[in-house]
Amino acid sequence: MAGDLKSRLIEEARAAGFAKVGVCRPDAAPQTAGRLDAFVAAGRHGQMGWMAERMGWRGDPTALWPAARSVVMLAESYTPDVDPMEVVGQRDLGAISVYARGRDYHDIVKKRLKRVGRWLLEQCPGEEIKVFVDTAPVMEKPLAQAAGLGWQGKHTNLLGRDIGNWVFLGAIFTTIDLPVDAPEVDHCGSCRKCLDACPTDAFPAPFQLDARRCISYLTIEHKGPVPAEFRAALGNRIYGCDDCLAACPWNKFAVAAQEMRYHGTGALDAPPLAELAVLDDAAFRAMFSGSPVKRLGRDRFVRNVCYAIGNSGRPELAAVLVPLLADPDPVVADAALWARERLTRGVAADGAGA
Incomplete structure (x- = not known):
């Protein structure tokens, strides 16, 4: 039953525009807290005081919402259709990061997460969900690796063998107990x-x-x-x-971006x-x-x-x-x-x- 629900969930997520979907437990990335502590202790967060705040939630997703049983991680591609480095050599022009040249991804991804979340609740009346897109104390990248979407490369960003690293991440925390995926491992090798x-x-x-x-x-x-x-x-x-x-x-x-915006x-x-x-x-x-x-x-x-x-x-x-x-x-x-x-x-x- 749960396996069938997950299969249909993946189909719904792909229909919504997500390139990859995976599931993990909220406690599936235990190393996150230690890495975050070391990062902040070394002052490498700079002026981003919000990273030091609520570290308990960032380092332990189970504390963010104790009732959650599963985390559905979703990746959406924003692979550019132009060479992102071409403008860097044209010094009278401004170079804006690829992800910011179109519409705000927060709004687009969140609407799609809510669509998938509503579908999930329709299948499981009485259960609950919470959706997050880069605006809450959620460490999306470690959770995405735990859910098998990809791994954190040497540049600390998430990348996957089948999706590249031009991706936005979204999370659906839910009280539904879903089958989990195997975590992805590092495939960077000696590349630097x-x-x-x-x-x-x-x-x-x-x-x-x-x-x-x-x-x-x-x-x-x-x-x-x-x-x-x-x-x-x-x-x-x-x-x-x-x-x-x-x-x-x-x-x-890299998967081509389906969202033209x-x-x-x-x-x-x-x-x-x-x-x-x-x-x-x-x-x-x-x-x-x-x-x-x-x-x-x-x-x-x-x-x-x-x-x-x-x-x-x-x-x-x-x-x-x-x-x-x-x-x-x-x-x-x-x-x-x-x-x-x-x-x-x-x-x-x-x-x-x-």
């Missing part, structure tokens, strides 16, 4: 392409990340001025970074830095309506754009920095000053110098 691709050496060792050095963290989570030692390495990356993901050889098996209209594939630098708050909100980028806010985004302009090697872009030198946000003004001085010194666009 993802580690070598990182512009800021954010991996102290394989399978370990120091967020304080990660460009995704620096451009999204980090508040205030980005440390001077990392500004040149940002290049023209203004929201997130795809370097380690793009380098993974397992992507040759993840690809967007192309407007965010390579936006001109000169146009982004002049955005006020209203224009920023209008441009990024429905995009994950909107969560960043105008000030932090324009800060990133200023660093990218400073790394562009294009002196003609200095003109757009002039109004920003007196920006109400002192962090934006500081970034504009750094960029102007860098362009004035004629620093090469390859990122040399500080």
Whole structure:
């Protein structure tokens, strides 16, 4: 009976748009707590105080909802239809991480999780579910590995032999007792392409990340001025970074994204830095309506754009920095000053110098 329910659950999840489905117990990743403790104790979470908060729930999903008997982990592909690294070499354009070039995945994935969850409850009246998409103290990647979806690679992201690593993860916690899947094991072998691709050496060792050095963290989570030692390495990356993901050889098996809204209209594939630098708050909100980028806010985004302009090697872009030198946000003004001085010194666009 339970096995038949699970088979039909997988069919429903695939019909909803998920590329892969697996089931594990809430306590199936006991090593999570130790890894999280070490990560936070070393200060590698940076300013992400929310990672240190509710660590009991993050490290032990059974504490998050003690009534849960099973965790259904689902992966949805957002594999890009363009080379994500092509724009990185065009220094007068802004490089936005692939996942943020289309519609906000939180909304899309959550609706699909709720669809699958409603179906599950229809089959099992009286049972309960809770759905999570990257906004609750749930360690999705260890649970996804425990459910057999893939494994956490040396870049710490989830990847699978049949789905690659361009995936969004969602979780359905339920009181229903479902048959579990065998956990996946590491298949990285001796490969270190993802580690070598990182512009800021954010991996102290394989399978370990120091967020304080990660460009995704620096451009999204980090508040205030980005440390001077990392500004040149940002290049023209203004929201997130795809370097380690793009380098993974397992992507040759990546599942094509079925949801076209993840690809967007192309407007965010390579936006001109000169146009982004002049955005006020209203224009920023209008441009990024429905995009994950909107969560960043105008000030932090324009800060990133200023660093990218400073790394562009294009002196003609200095003109757009002039109004920003007196920006109400002192962090934006500081970034504009750094960029102007860098362009004035004629620093090469390859990122040399500080």
